[in-house]
Amino acid sequence: xxxxxxxxxxxxxxxxxxxxxxxxxxxxxxxxxxxxxxxxxxxxxxxxxxxxxxxxxxxxxxxxxxxxxxxxxxxxxxxxxxxxxxxxxxxxxxxxxxxxxxxxxxxxxxxxxxxxxxxxxxxxxxxxxxxxxxxxxxxxxxxxxxxxxxxxxxxxxxxxxxxxxxxxxxxxxxxxxxxxxxxxxxxxxxxxxxxxxxxxxxxxxxxxxxxxxxxxxxxxxxxxxxxxxxxxxxxxxxxxxxxxxxxxxxxxxxxxxxxxxxxxxxxxxxxxxxxxxxxxxxxxxxxxxxxxxxxxxxxxxxxxxxxxxxxxxxxxxxxxxxxxxxxxxxxxxxxxxxxxxxxxx
Amino acid sequence: xxxxxxxxxxxxxxxxxxxxxxxxxxxxxxxxxxxxxxxxxxxxxxxxxxxxxxxxxxxxxxxxxxxxxxxxxxxxxxxxxxxxxxxxxxxxxxxxxxxxxxxxxxxxxxxxxxxxxxxxxxxxxxxxxxxxxxxxxxxxxxxxxxxxxxxxxxxxxxxxxxxxxxxxxxxxxxxxxxxxxxxxxxxxxxxxxxxxxxxxxxxxxxxxxxxxxxxxxxxxxxxxxxxxxxxxxxxxxxxxxxxxxxxxxxxxxxxxxxxxxxxxxxxxxxxxxxxxxxxxxxxxxxxxxxxxxxxxxxxxxxxxxxxxxxxxxxxxxxxxxxxxxxxxxxxxxxxxxxxxxxxxxxxxx
Numbered sequence: 149x150x151x152x153x154x155x156x157x158x159x160x161x162x163x164x165x166x167x168x169x170x171x172x173x174x175x176x177x178x179x180x181x182x183x184x185x186x187x188x189x190x191x192x193x194x195x196x197x198x199x200x201x202x203x204x205x206x207x208x209x210x211x212x213x214x215x216x217x218x219x220x221x222x223x224x225x226x227x228x229x230x231x232x233x234x235x236x237x238x239x240x241x242x243x244x245x246x247x248x249x250x251x252x253x254x255x256x257x258x259x260x261x262x263x264x265x266x267x268x269x270x271x272x273x274x275x276x277x278x279x280x281x282x283x284x285x286x287x288x289x290x291x292x293x294x295x296x297x298x299x300x301x302x303x304x305x306x307x308x309x310x311x312x313x314x315x316x317x318x319x320x321x322x323x324x325x326x327x328x329x330x331x332x333x334x335x336x337x338x339x340x341x342x343x344x345x346x347x348x349x350x351x352x353x354x355x356x357x358x359x360x361x362x363x364x365x366x367x368x369x370x371x372x373x374x375x376x377x378x379x380x381x382x383x384x385x386x387x388x389x390x391x392x393x394x395x396x397x398x399x400x401x402x403x404x405x406x407x408x409x410x411x412x413x414x415x416x417x418x419x420x421x422x423x424x425x426x427x428x429x430x431x432x433x434x435x436x437x438x439x440x441x442x443x444x445x446x447x448x449x450x451x452x453x454x455x456x457x458x459x460x461x462x463x464x465x466x467x468x469x470x471x472x473x474x475x476x477x478x479x480x481x482x483x484x485x486x487x488x489x490x491x492x493x
Numbered sequence: 494x495x496x497x498x499x500x501x502x503x504x505x506x507x508x509x510x511x512x513x514x515x516x517x518x519x520x521x522x523x524x525x526x527x528x529x530x531x532x533x534x535x536x537x538x539x540x541x542x543x544x545x546x547x548x549x550x551x552x553x554x555x556x557x558x559x560x561x562x563x564x565x566x567x568x569x570x571x572x573x574x575x576x577x578x579x580x581x582x583x584x585x586x587x588x589x590x591x592x593x594x595x596x597x598x599x600x601x602x603x604x605x606x607x608x609x610x611x612x613x614x615x616x617x618x619x620x621x622x623x624x625x626x627x628x629x630x631x632x633x634x635x636x637x638x639x640x641x642x643x644x645x646x647x648x649x650x651x652x653x654x655x656x657x658x659x660x661x662x663x664x665x666x667x668x669x670x671x672x673x674x675x676x677x678x679x680x681x682x683x684x685x686x687x688x689x690x691x692x693x694x695x696x697x698x699x700x701x702x703x704x705x706x707x708x709x710x711x712x713x714x715x716x717x718x719x720x721x722x723x724x725x726x727x728x729x730x731x732x733x734x735x736x737x738x739x740x741x742x743x744x745x746x747x748x749x750x751x752x753x754x755x756x757x758x759x760x761x762x763x764x765x766x767x768x769x770x771x772x773x774x775x776x777x778x779x780x781x782x783x784x785x786x787x788x789x790x791x792x793x794x795x796x797x798x799x800x801x802x803x804x805x806x807x808x809x810x811x812x813x814x815x816x817x818x819x820x821x822x823x824x825x826x827x828x829x830x831x832x833x834x835x836x837x838x839x840x841x842x
Contacts, residue, residue, distance in 0.1 A: 208692035346549045346717045348761040351773035376763035417697040419720025
């Protein structure tokens with residue numbers, strides 16, 4: 149593999165994460181019938197992704213996971229906090245440097261049908277990034293060739309002449325992944341990259357993403373609402389709820405012993421073919437009675453999850469819990485009762 | 494060519510459900526010669542029973558749902574028989590369908606945001622169904638609409654009834670669609686991936702609601718997700734490339750799948766409780782597109798167990814006394830069936 153350095157060369161300190169977000173906050177002003185309101189989509193999020201690592205961000209609609217992805221892709225600028233790539237603050241980059249940065253960080257989005265230009269052939273779609281960035285196809289320092297890319301994602305050379313509408317959903321997502329890899333990026337943000345696919349096809353694409361990550365040494369931010377999939381792919385997982393990270397840690401630790409009540413409910417509501425025999429009924433009932441997500445415009449005071457948490461106390465409704473280390477292994481949890489919390493114990 | 498379809502023995506279904514309200518026999522939806530998107534669907538559904546129709550994209554499950562609600566495009570030809578409480582659904586004119594839709598058959602779609610009318614309040618949309626199907630008096634309809642919204646778990650129903658769809662969350666919109674579907678007290682509710690677009694905690698809520706609110710109707714529940722099937726279904730019909738490859742009671746299908754496709758579908762659902770073992774199990778290849786289906790067993794190309802005999806099409810044959818049937822020459826898990834084990838021994842859930 150070519151070990152191209154980051155296109156935007158920073159004064160990289162050894163061992164520094166590839167990409168790091170600190171105190172990342174994004175607020176939007178929205179107009180409602182009650183006048184102008186502030187919507188805090190992402191609230192003081194710290195996240196770092198090392199080279200060759202997969203970090204998952206999970207949570208439900210409106211939790212800020214996609215906004216976090218867009219901030220890391222430098223598609224939006226944070227209201228507060230910083231994103232650094234290779235030690236350089238993205239906000240301080242010149243336009244030219246930002247363009248170079250885009251070679252290193254690439255998105256794969258949910259709906260490949262919307263993301264691919266229907267009038268282009270697959271060949272043109274895959275050679276477009278090189279054209280846009282003025283990079284030759286192939287050769288040292290050049291972009292990956294169409295043949296290389298098709299091979300990487302397991303599509304035959306014959307697909308080069310097809311149009312997106314001639315492909316199945318899974319094949320389209322493979323093309324979208326191939327395009328993201330054209331410029332040999334270091335970091336790929338996958339935002340619900342498999343959630344529009346059938347379960348069986350989902351598994352194929354997840355396996356492909358895992359294989360590519362290992363073979364090419366890529367780093368991913370894997371944004372998903374599907375905890376069961378995340379478990380197969382991510383080294384670390386951050387659970388978000390209404391803009392806040394409520395639990396974060398090594399994926400295996402988080403799944404073996406979720407400490408935040410929200411993580412416990414999320415895990416309990418994953419539909420399982422064998423659920424009936426697994427005795428998670430109590431937790432499921434708790435999730436069912438937990439009601440609807442509050443609007444991000446009306447974030448609860450104190451703990452953001454307190455309005456839906458079966459264990460919430462007066463303290464939770466008054467005092468916001470800090471994200472703090474719980475039980476070692478690098479896990480942090482934002483719950484006053486993280487050590488003992490058991491939804492439906 | 495007419496596939497041989499042997500109807501599974503539904504008489505053995507548990508007695509907790511009522512009479513058969515829907516009886517579908519050899520239903521076909523065709524878009525021309527050799528283009529049978531649905532190629533012989535046979536199923537029955539009793540009052541209070543939820544029958545899940547499961548399969549990947551392109552297996553014909555959505556077209557089956559549209560055929561049962563008279564919403565197919567004009568280019569489709571429907572043959573076979575589908576009798577709903579004495580009424581033949583196949584061959585009805587649009588005018589004849591209108592008398593049934595809402596009153597005897599209603600639909601719940603995946604995307605409530607596009608299925609609902611954005612210009613009408615949700616209360617008015619519920620009242621509209623009642624007005625068409627004979628609930629007289631505006632005040633009575635209004636009161637009933639609020640009652641229905643309350644029953645599907647919409648808080649402050651009297652206030653929310655005046656909301657427009659865009660003012661509601663995805664979960665609330667889906668609840669409204671369920672309320673609309675139930676407004677005419679239908680005998681049959683056809684739900685096409687009704688929770689696929691929802692968040693998991695909301696999905697759990699909507700599935701629980703569907704289970705509780707459809708006790709008086711038969712439900713055909715279309716989904717690609719075996720996890721959801723386990724949550725909602727009493728019986729399961731697995732479709733592949735337009736035809737039924739397996740059907741049976743939920744527990745039998747989940748625990749002792751007979752058709753290799755059913756087994757593969759089950760295995761491809763990531764199980765958060767299972768130990769991690771390398772990659773996710775997948776089904777290699779894909780559903781053959783319409784018009785490219787080979788003779789014989791449609792799953793042959795992707796089946797790990799395919800042999801020469803699979804070049805002939807296997808009939809849907811009864812396998813267990815519990816009512817399981819599979820269209821496979823070499824069905825799996827049949828030894829258990831021969832031991833005489835039935836779903837009854839598992840205890841009632």
